[in-house]
Amino acid sequence: MxxxxxxxxxxxxxxxxxxxxxxxxxxxxxxxxxxxxxxxxxxxxxxxxxxxxxxxxxxxxxxxxxxxxxxxxxxxxxxxxxxxxxxxxxxxxxxxxxxxxxxxxxxxxxxxxxxxxxxxxxxxxxxxxxxxxxxxxxxxxxxxxxxxxxxxxxxxxxxxxxxxxxxxxxxxxxxxxxxxxxxTANSDTFDLEIIGKGGHSSQPQDSINPILIGSQITNVLHQIVAQKVDAKERAVLAVTEFYAGSAKNIIPERVAMGGSVRTFSQQVREVIAQQIEQQVKHVVAAHGADYKLSYNDGYSxxxxxxxxxxxxxxxxxxxxxxxxxxxxxxxxxxxxxxxxxxxxxxxxxxxxxxxxxxxxxxxxxxxxxxxxxxxxxxxxxxxxxxxxxxxx
Structure with missing residues (x-):
């Protein structure tokens, strides 16, 4: 010394x-x-x-x-x-x-x-x-x-x-x-595409509205930390991107969404990734739509x-x-x-x-x-x- x-x-x-x-x-x-x-x-x-x-x-x-x-x-x-x-x-x-x-x-x-x-x-x-x-x-x-x-x-x-x-x-x-x-936290992201069925806004019964599905998914995802993560752990999940539509009288076929996940525990990191997949799958299936989801591990x-x-x-x-x-x-x-x-x-x-x-x-x-x-x-x-x- x-x-x-x-x-x-x-x-x-x-x-x-x-x-x-x-x-x-x-x-x-x-x-x-x-x-x-x-x-x-x-x-x-x-x-x-x-x-x-x-x-x-x-x-x-x-x-x-x-x-x-x-x-x-x-x-x-x-x-x-x-x-x-x-x-x-x-x-x-x-x-x-x-x-x-x-x-x-x-x-x-x-x-x-x-x-x-x-x-x-x-x-x-x-x-x-x-x-x-x-x-x-x-x-x-x-x-x-x-x-x-x-x-x-x-x-x-x-x-x-x-x-x-x-x-x-x-x-x-x-x-x-x-x-x-x-x-610092694990800093991950996710990308989600919801694939519905486009159509005219006057005939929603003939369409599968991905905006409606995306809205429900947004609400569900924001409940994951509160409902699925131990209260002693620190975590943040935020939907930060939502892209859809090109005209007021057209129901689009697709919605693109994305967001951020921050955690400290590797176990919590894995739980949230699994929950995102599970919750998206359930909501999309209930509407007869399809989806593409990628969870992207960022910096640990x-x-x-x-x-x-x-x-x-x-x-x-x-x-x-x-x-x-x-x-x-x-x-x-x-x-x-x-x-x-x-x-x-x-x-x-x-x-x-x-x-x-x-x-x-x-x-x-x-x-x-x-x-x-x-x-x-x-x-x-x-x-x-x-x-x-x-x-x-």
Whole structure:
């Protein structure tokens, strides 16, 4: 443990640069699986630091490896890099220059923080035990997600622990949010097509109205969690899409529906999928119609390793103010960091990034989303102190 190693000056010197990096990335966002320029930018910065082995595990991702001069474990850090298909509506001087694309989830900040950590740690190779890997991941926002591809490419082979940070616009700046065990939800979707019999609205007896059937199915599906899931469990099922009809006097032949399912338990996940199939089948059969249903497993729940979470909490308490740690409950968001945690124990941590003026605080994926840039220094410090505590 390197509690005596003072890196405060190095952190202070790098903070202005991570702000520049973050603003550049914010101005030049790229969508999932299209992060070519972003990956090139990250690659060039990492090469310039020296002492790092820098590779491209996939076309739009980057991996940097710092091999310490002393034997020890392998620690990995992850930052995601992709933006969202959203038209930015902020008044920031560094707002997106790309029409219809925006960093509306903080990934520009994640990338900048990890670049800063790599820059500082690359100068400390002589005190590093083992190995530190800096994973700059593509396509977190779009299923099947870049994490799964990077795991398949072997980026966490031989890793002992992995740490991920996420800026949270609705948590106070200065707070670091932790949660042992399940942190994010399984995030699944379903698609349903109801096939009835079209006809004229004046002769409903000669038709099988899929809108009527779809309406009944919507009501039935929204009762599944309340009636079929143990009250001690947390789950959400929502029908969010319903497409039908082309004229007011025509009963359509088909209806397309879709929705979202969020769970923490694998058992509950399976129960809800089975219930959707069963309830749809019953309602459709009662009307003499037909259907096509697909249930799509999305990102699995992020389940933080209890031991790693405790280790990081202790590091936070050593290097930050006493009230910095914020214990939070699991939330229903989805995150593909779970793909790494299926292979390696680790922890996903929230960095508070809200403004003191609440009128500037918007949820993630909102056109006016922004983060308090003071939070970037906190994330940088956590990356660096974690590395030096666990690997030196």
């Amino acid at each position: 390197s509690s005596t190693l003072n890196v405060a000056k190095e952190i202070e010197q790098v903070v202005p640069q991570i702000l520049q990096w973050r603003r550049y990335l914010h101005e030049n966002p790229e969508l999932s699986y299209e992060e070519y320029a972003t990956a090139d930018f990250v690659y060039k910065q990492l090469i310039s630091f020296g002492n790092l082995i820098v590779t491209r595990p996939t076309k739009t991702s980057v991996l940097a490896v710092l091999k310490g001069h002393l034997p020890g474990d392998c620690l990995a850090f992850r930052a995601d890099m992709d933006a969202l298909p959203i038209q930015e509506e902020t008044d920031l001087p560094f707002a997106s220059k790309v029409a219809g694309v925006m960093h509306a989830c903080g990934h520009d900040g994640h990338t900048a923080m990890l670049l800063g950590a790599a820059k500082i740690l690359s100068t400390l190779q002589h005190v590093i035990k083992g190995e530190i890997r800096f994973i700059f991941q593509h396509a977190e926002e779009l299923f099947p997600g870049g994490a799964k591809e990077m795991v398949a490419a072997g980026v966490v082979d031989g890793v002992d622990r992995i740490i991920g940070l996420h800026l949270f616009s609705m948590l106070p700046t200065g707070k670091i949010a932790i949660c042992a065990g399940p942190f 729940s992020v389940v933080n390793d209890v031991q790693t979470t405790a280790l990081v909490e202790e590091i936070i308490r050593q290097h930050f103010e006493p009230d910095t740690v914020l214990h939070i409950e699991p939330f229903m968001g989805g995150e593909d960091f779970s793909a790494f945690l299926t292979k390696v124990p680790g922890v996903f941590i929230g960095i508070g990034a809200a403004f003191d003026d609440e009128t500037f605080n918007y949820p993630h994926h909102h056109p006016k989303f922004a983060v308090n840039e003071d939070a970037l220094a906190i994330g940088l410090q956590l990356f660096v102190h974690t590395a030096l505590t666990l690997n030196s």
